[in-house]
Amino acid sequence: MTPLLQVRGIEKRYGARIGCADVEFDLYPGEVMGIVGESGSGKSTLLNCLAGHLKPDAGQVIFDTRADGPVDTVTMSEPARRMLGRTDWAFVHQHARDGLRMNVSAGGNIGERLMAVGARHYGDIRARAVDWLDRVEIAENRVDDRPSAFSGGMQQRLQIARNLVTEPRLVFMDEPTGGLDVSVQARLLDLLRGLVRQMGLSALIVTHDLAVVRLLADRLMVMKDGHVVESGLTDQVLDDPQHAYTQLLVSSVLQV
């Protein structure tokens, strides 16, 4: 099987300081990988390099495109990369307002992404928007409301609907449950798990919450000072950590 994503030697520097370095991994279709580490460990820098939001100083991000097979997205043209960002890739931001248009209705937020890939029929677009609102548990009668009138949890679910409506194959998530109440987090986790399974999505999830990765991710990568210090099966890394930093991380979690 061809990996969906092959990451080779990714490095990003901020002047003399290392953002992330020597990152390598393969992600296969249907796999969900968590990336954990403390603030400043380079996990968000890495995610942004992989998703094309930051240009890495070195390395390749090879994506198995539908049309042309594996292509290095770092060196592909800007329009091609943007097209990827609207079709096969999706990015769920920690703050929903970074991923939504706050002055456009909920239905419009979902429809916009469909229109970006060529949908023109108003009835179809609206029907699909309503279908997706339902899938993320937002009532149909909120379709014309703006996200600014939504709660934080609803905004996050709307952002997910907007991202998944074009049926991407790879979803990047940056702290998707950060800043939400625990009860809202649980509902979002359940929703994400269901969608990942039903749609056969691959996902990269950056978080500092070990409980979130345990429930969502098949695999885990632990970062410290810009480097990957340990990686493997999620439950193995959490229950039998090998690296000193991972051992510290796991033993520092407060038991509820």
Next chain:
Amino acid sequence: MSISGEKKSAMIDLSGVAKSFVLNNQGGAVIPVMAGAGLRVAPGECVALTGASGAGKSTLMRMIYGNYRANAGRILVGGTDVARAEPRDIIALRREVLGYVSQFLRVVPRVPTLDVVAEPLLALGVDEEKARVRAAELLARLNIPERLWSLSPTTFSGGEQQRVNIARGFAHDYPALLLDEPTASLDPVNRAVVLELIEAAKARGAAIVGIFHDDAARARVCDREADVSAFTPQAAA
């Protein structure tokens, strides 16, 4: 039957398995917990791990599941070497071949019990309706009242959670099963149901490794015992 014939037929086959824990934040202390562990379990066979508390029964079981990393040796389950396999191969193995009933239920909060039990089947691509019917059957058999099926098991009693865990572990007919004290904290009626489930799994050809503190249960379902004390590293060596 020849010995080589039997060798081929083992579903679970361990040899030379060793494990130490290294505590990097406590002066790099190395704690060897197992060395030279071997175990073979054929389809339809149930083997009990025995040994005093702390002898390494759970550690060995967790290594077979790929939850703990083995430092040496081979852990073949259905032909996959868990000690060396890539995460995605272990995930596929756990989805299709290797089931594990742990002592603790770990679930996404708010997910209804029926869905928790049906999940292993859904992950295999079984039709939703079929998966729920099978889940309902198991829950009914394990005497979980139907009015609880739509609720999350996180608020259930210990015994109820244990039964939900067992229902989930038996939802798919895994060719290999690991059972960590499956009858602990169960009343006699439910204990009997669990023993029947284990016997049925053996009858359909599952290879089972179990930890049973319940002597009578062990005597009833297990074909033989493997004392893990034999794999304790020699401190004097």
